[in-house]
């Protein structure tokens with residue numbers, strides 16, 4: 001495929017740089033260094049024990065947030081490479097995209113947000129990720145956080161939505177009103193492809209639906225399935241499903257590549273500054289891929305996210321998170337250092353929120369057992 005958007009690639013020599021200037025590395029460019037810093041961060045390693053959708057324990061094969069992150073990275077790098085964009089910037093952003101995620105998937109995020117609203121504040125995992133890379137990670141002698149380049153921090157802030165002028169004075173450095181570079185715009189849709197297709201895979205493995213029911217709800221899946229069944233008439237339902245799934249991923253990824261190429265070509269932009277000033281995001285699906293994505297989402301909402309097992313798990317984990325939040329709010333002396341000291345200086349709810357948001361599912365469960373369920 002010749003779909004180059006080379007002129008719109010972020011020129012890495014034009015990075016706005018790091019908060020604390022550092023000498024260049026002899027053979028890694030700035031975005032390669034950012035990627036490596038993310039991979040070496042503790043918050044990145046904790047993704048291994050954070051639920052994506054299906055909690056571990058029922059099967060050894062479900063995604064967790066770390067394997068999901070690897071899938072997003074692989075998809076977005078493919079797209080960036082075909083479009084001739086900066087693969088290293090894309091990879092750094094993909095690997096960082098979920099490091100601010102709290103335990104227990106979306107249920108955990110919603111519950112933390114609900115608790116923070118009671119204090120007139122919010123919890124947002126993208127902003128939490130920014131605080132992780134700006135200050136919570138402590139591993140370098142010369143600066144707090146990971147000292148990432150501006151473009152990676154901007155991509156974290158604008159992962160799923162743009163920033164309006166005046167929206168948040170703390171984020172005024174991050175070019176409110178302007179779009180992020182294409183490399184950053186891709187991540188949100190690569191994320192969507194990765195989780196929709198993975199949730200379909202895991203949901204099928206969990207026995208939540210049949211292959212036919214997917215075909216009945218997602219038109220392009222039914223076309224793919226028919227081709228696969230004709231090609232491999234003797235294969236099992238499971239093999240038909242898996243063959244169809246990989247072709248579905250391919251359809252969506254190709255749709256993202258072609259849609260973005262068409263939108264960027266039609267807009268007749270010259271460089272990344274034009275991308276920034278363009279009124280909307282240019283990364284997008286073709287109409288066919290968009291329709292498939294929407295139908296898939298709708299199918300997953302009805303058959304996976306609203307399934308009994310997921311809802312029960314959600315209730316259990318929400319109750320645990322909420323119970324621990326309440327307990328620590330009332331007993332800030334039970335926070336470990338340095339959170340305990342911070343709670344003495346600032347609002348306790350913010351400190352408790354930061355502490356819980358950083359937890360893995362396993363650590364939250366153990367902490368809950370130790371403190372709330374069976375206090376000494």
Ligand code: MG
Pocket residue numbers: 068072097098191195
């Ligand atoms: Mg994600």
